[in-house]
Amino acid sequence: SFMQSTTSLATPADLNAPVDTQGQLDINSVLKNRPPAEAQLSPREIAAKTHFEAMFAKGLQLTVESIFTGETFTLTKPARFLGWGSTAIVFGLHRVKAGGASAPQQLAAKINVRSLQELQHLSSSQKKTALEDIQERFLREESSARNALQHVTPETALEHGVLFPVDVCRISKLFSGFRAGNSYVILPVLALFPVFTCDLQQVVKSGLSRAAKLYITRQLLQAVAWLHANGVAHNDLKLENVLLSAEGKAVIADFGFAVKLGTASAIQFTAPYLDPQTAEAVLQKKTKTTASEERDAWALATLLFLLWCGSFPYVSDEQADLPTSDLLKLLVTLGKTEKPAPNFHLCKDLPPAVGHLVTGFLQWNSDNRSRPGDVLDDFLAATVSEGASA
Structure with missing residues (x-):
């Protein structure tokens, strides 16, 4: 260990x-x-980002469950686009705990996405298996640091210049094939982090x-x-x-x-x-x-x-x-x-x-x-x- x-x-x-x-x-x-975070996005990525923002503006809320504690809470607007990675789109969202036990907290939600183009050659059953595998890999990789250093809190890690997720969650009640724009499918898993401005590459x-x-x-x-x-x-x-x-x-x-x-x-x-x-x-x-x-x-x-x-x-x-x-x-x-x-x-x-x-x-x-x-x-x-x- x-x-x-x-x-x-x-x-x-x-x-x-x-x-x-x-x-x-x-x-x-x-x-x-x-430059703004969206300056480097492709047209397909901009369409997905815009679609996501519109859904939150219309009242979309994500009910999520922590894989660490089993706790359930909600992620709500305002949605602020923060970036796009190789496997995820990142928005600043407000985390609201059940019963309003604490004030809403703004966090960066790293939401797993996949290009539909990558999946188009697969049969329905192959696509289902592939998406399940992608979700499990996302959960495994995003939780790896927390699992590796179980006695170190995200707050302590951050003091030392290391960013652990505050939480890694499954999204409840997100129907299969939920899309952002015409080019991306949203997978029902995400990781939550403190909000940072950008990466060093940018x-x-x-x-x-x-x-x-x-x-x-x-x-x-x-x-x-x-x-x-x-x-x-x-x-x-x-x-x-x-x-x-x-x-x-x-x-x-x-x-x-x-x-x-x-x-x-x-x-x-x-x-x-x-x-x-x-x-x-x-x-x-x-x-x-x-x-x-x-x-x-x-x-x-x-x-x-x-x-x-x-x-x-x-x-x-x-x-x-x-x-x-x-x-x-x-x-x-x-x-x-x-x-x-x-x-x-x-x-x-x-x-x-x-x-x-x-x-x-x-x-x-x-x-x-x-x-x-x-x-x-x-x-x-x-x-x-x-x-x-x-």
Whole structure:
């Protein structure tokens, strides 16, 4: 089982150096001026979003039941569109408990959706089975972090920069085939989270200041180190899985691939962030690999390189879009031949401590790779007096 260490119960180091305070202000400014959440949606997604909003405006209420406690409550308007992920549409909704026992609470409802196009080739019985499997996978993945760290409340996790769901629920009385627009089917499962403004991918090219990037870096290193201290590997660290609040708080989200450190588990990944050891295992057609801090370290460094330098460390944007097997072959070949050092020439105003951190995480030999928990204190100390200039 997952056991809490003393570290897991400790209060996270207060990040209140001048650079952190300036970083918060700068992130807030960028978020205020960012394009609306729907700016990147396709016409089909816009139609689904608009249909959903209209249904809530007409009085749609979702009655849901927690898979953790069995408690039943209602989600009601006003519905505020927050985003669209690979498996879900996200709205800000009000949670109302039975009998009005407490004031309505606004939460982000991550509602499972599926494109009808994906299902059109299936027979009725195949479609029914596929949708049931999709629902169960959603419930399993969204509850994985809570199940992995059963003694850690969502509130405690959030203090450490880790976003657990407040609840994961089944939707009652939602008829089969309930649609949003003409292109998507709504599945009767959802996860509830505190409301965050956007993900890091959406603002990484918005001209974040040096202070903003350093504040995000300090928070993410602290969060990953805390996860590892609690025996959990995230296994899918990437820009899209970092959420930002209006106050500048950065948190790690989406624990669908998370597993206990040291255990063998099915290989799941986002290819451009994958470390060379796991990439080689995939190419060798291995179905399982042992979860490690070193894999997360490589992915974290890739994320940070994108944040500071605007590119992947070892591949171009075009190469990152290659078919998965081609991209993994390229990575493995580099690791066995040239073993290049990270090229920081595109990294504007990179603090030396960040360059050192990223280099330590991007060692081709995993035995030589730094681990977040081992370098956290030194990195926080090395960057605490960084100037807060933009």
